[in-house]
Amino acid sequence: MSNIASNLKYLRRKKGLTQQQFADLMGIKRASVGAYEEDRAEPKYELLKKIAECFDLTMDELANEEIDEKWKPTPKSNASSMRVLSVTVNQDDRENIELVPVKASAGYMNGYGDPEYVADLPKFSLPMFNQGTYRAFEIKGDSMLPLPSGAVIIGEYVENWHDVKPGQTYVVVSREEGVVYKRVAFKYKEDKGLKLVSDNKTYDPYWVSSGDILEIWKAKAFISTELPEPSPEPTMETLTSMMAQMQKTISAVVDNGKG
Structure with a gap:
């Protein structure tokens, strides 16, 4: 059974945030926070990941551990990950x-x-x-x-x-x-x-x-507002140089074969 509801309520209060403040931080509606804390709904994957990052937890810890005053997190490196503390969402509740x-x-x-x-x-x-x-x-x-x-x-x-x-x-x-x-x-x-x-x-x-x-x-x-320019047309000088280079390459291959 998931512990998201009780953990979210405990962590939010410990951080001194109201439901509205936490909703603003996550870019969601306050009613959604209430539903999550009352176990009437669960956050989708992307939101769950953001909530875990906000509290410096893994998603597994947030969902499965019983987090309270006695709980001690597993030490982890702060250098390997950072958190996006704030995003915005559009009218469809999708991130901008x-x-x-x-x-x-x-x-x-x-x-x-x-x-x-x-x-x-x-x-x-x-x-x-x-x-x-x-x-x-x-x-x-x-x-x-x-x-x-x-x-x-x-x-x-x-x-x-x-x-x-x-x-x-x-x-x-x-x-x-x-x-x-x-x-x-x-x-x-x-x-x-x-x-x-x-x-x-x-x-x-x-x-x-x-x-x-x-x-x-x-x-x-x-x-970008700069569109790519078309490749320039080859000039006679360019074609002559390419042919000369091809002849040198062919001659070298033939000479190596004779050797």
């Missing part, structure tokens, strides 16, 4: 995609967990991203060419930083570097953090330490 413009990126390091700050961000939704937690970040500069400055990266929230995969791109939010969009060079290391690489090789790679990282979002799509 909040947009962090470049001009708001400096304030995002302080406000990413503040419900009021997040609620004030521009927001939208896309039908292909209706499961999971997503956020959009406007990027600037030329470090990730061919993506132009001003493009918007849509990222999916990474709960466990050990799930970060080398060679893939992420939006990494850190105290020192702010909001950056980079490619990860190595798998996440708790003692070091992440090594980030720009696709534009004129920029040097660098490490972001574990203690400095606030959030990681896996890049899933991008939006």
Whole structure:
């Protein structure tokens, strides 16, 4: 039998939150909180995950442990995961995609967990991203060419930083570097953090330490007002050069065969 109802009521009160305050924090209706605490309904998977993260618990602990004053949580590393403390939902009770413009990126390091700050961000939704937690970040500069400055990266929230995969791109939010969009060079290391690489090789790679990282979002799509230009038509000079190179390659193969 699930202990979600009693655990939620105990944890909410221990944190000093009213049902309305907790509902605002989770982006749901107050009546839903009452239904969960009275065991008349159970949160869906995504909401259950957010509730567990809010109280720094696993979903298994929230659902199955009897949490009270005597309960002691299993020690866990804080470096391997972070929590999204606030999201917003649309009229269908589905999570929005909040947009962090470049001009708001400096304030995002302080406000990413503040419900009021997040609620004030521009927001939208896309039908292909209706499961999971997503956020959009406007990027600037030329470090990730061919993506132009001003493009918007849509990222999916990474709960466990050990799930970060080398060679893939992420939006990494850190105290020192702010909001950056980079490619990860190595798998996440708790003692070091992440090594980030720009696709534009004129920029040097660098490490972001574990203690400095606030959030990681896996890049899933991008939006840009700059449409790709068509490939230029080959000139006679280009074709002549290609033919010469092909002849050299063929001659080398023939000479090797004779040898």
